[in-house]
Amino acid sequence: MLRRPLAGLAAAALGRVPSDGMPGPRPVVLSGPSGAGKSTLLKRLLQEHGSIFGFSVSHTTRDPRPGEENGKDYYFVTREVMQQDIAAGDFIEHAEFSGNLYGTSKAAVRAVQAMNRICVLDVDLQGEQRLRQRNTETEESLAKRLAAARVDMESCECKEQGLFDLIIINDDLDKAYQALEEALSEEIKKAQRTSHS
Ligand code: ADP
Ligand code: 5GP
Numbered sequence: 001m002l003r004r005p006l007a008g009l010a011a012a013a014l015g016r017v018p019s020d021g022m023p024g025p026r027p028v029v030l031s032g033p034s035g036a037g038k039s040t041l042l043k044r045l046l047q048e049h050g051s052i053f054g055f056s057v058s059h060t061t062r063d064p065r066p067g068e069e070n071g072k073d074y075y076f077v078t079r080e081v082m083q084q085d086i087a088a089g090d091f092i093e094h095a096e097f098s099g100n101l102y103g104t105s106k107a108a109v110r111a112v113q114a115m116n117r118i119c120v121l122d123v124d125l126q127g128e129q130r131l132r133q134r135n136t137e138t139e140e141s142l143a144k145r146l147a148a149a150r151v152d153m154e155s156c157e158c159k160e161q162g163l164f165d166l167i168i169i170n171d172d173l174d175k176a177y178q179a180l181e182e183a184l185s186e187e188i189k190k191a192q193r194t195s196h197s
Contacts, residue, residue, distance in 0.1 A: 027056070027109055027119040028184065034097075037170040038122050044177050045120065045184075052191040053184075054117035056108040059085075062100040075105075097124060118187055 030038050045053055059075045061082055070076050077085075082101050086094055094103030104121055112119035166183045170176035181188070 025113075025118045025187070027112075027121055028053070028187075029121045029123055030180075031123045031164070032170075034124050037173065037176065038124075040173065041168075041170070041177055041180055042120060042122055045180060048181075049188060049191075052118060052188055053120050054112035054115055056104055056112050056119050056121050058102055058104050058108065058122070059091075060100055060102045062098075062102075075108075093121075093123065095124070118191070 030042060032038050042055060046055060057071065057073070057075060059077050059082055061077060061079045064070065064073070064076050068074065068076075079101060082094075082103065085091065085105070086101075086103065090107065091103040091105050092109060094101060096102075102124070104123070109119045109121075166179070168176050168179045168183075
C-alpha cells in the first residue's frame, strides 16, 4: 500500500512552533512516515552542516533500543513525567505513536538555538516497509506502526492542503538528500556568510 517513502518539510508544523521566548531562526520540521528515511537524511545533514543545524532531542516513553543513549537519541522518560510536563506547557508538540508518547520540549529547541544553530525537528507521519528490515520491532509493535501509517497516508492530502513546503520522495537517498539540501540552501548560505564575515 505504501509504495513510496515520503519525507517533507512541514509548513504547518513550522507555523505552529511558538515564537514567544524563542528567538533565533525558525526550526525546520522534517516529517514523514516512520521508516521513510528522516533520521538518515537528518544525520547526513548534520554531518555535512553540523555547525549550521542542530537536532532537537525529543522525549519518548518508549524503551531505548540497543545503542541508544539517554539525552542523545531521546530523553527516555515515564509516561507520568511526560504527561506532567506536557500539562505544564513545556512541550511545543507531542504525539501518541504506537502506544508511546513522543514530543519536542521547548527546552530542547532552545538548547539548539542557544548554540546559534537552526533547530531541526524529526516529527513522524508513520509507516513503511523498511521498518521490517530494522529488526528492532516485535511483530505486534510493527503491526501497530504500519496500521498507523496506513491511516496517515490515506488521509494525507498534504500537497493539496499546503501542509508541506516540500515533499521529497526518498527512493534514492542521494537525490533525496540533494533535494533537502537545496530546500535549505538559503539558510546554509546565510549561515556561511555570517560565519565568514
Ligand atoms: P525514519 O527516521 O524516517 O524512521 P530511517 O532513517 O531510520 O527512517 O530509515 C529506515 C531504514 O531505511 C534505515 O535502515 C535506512 O538505512 C534505510 N533507508 C533510508 N533511506 C533509504 C533509501 N533511499 N533507500 C533504501 N534504504 C533507505
Ligand atoms: P522511533 O520509535 O522509531 O524512534 O520513532 C517513532 C516515530 O516517532 C518516528 O516516526 C519519529 O519521527 C517520531 N518522533 C520522534 N520524535 C518525535 C517527536 O518529538 N514528536 C513527534 N510528534 N514524533 C516524534
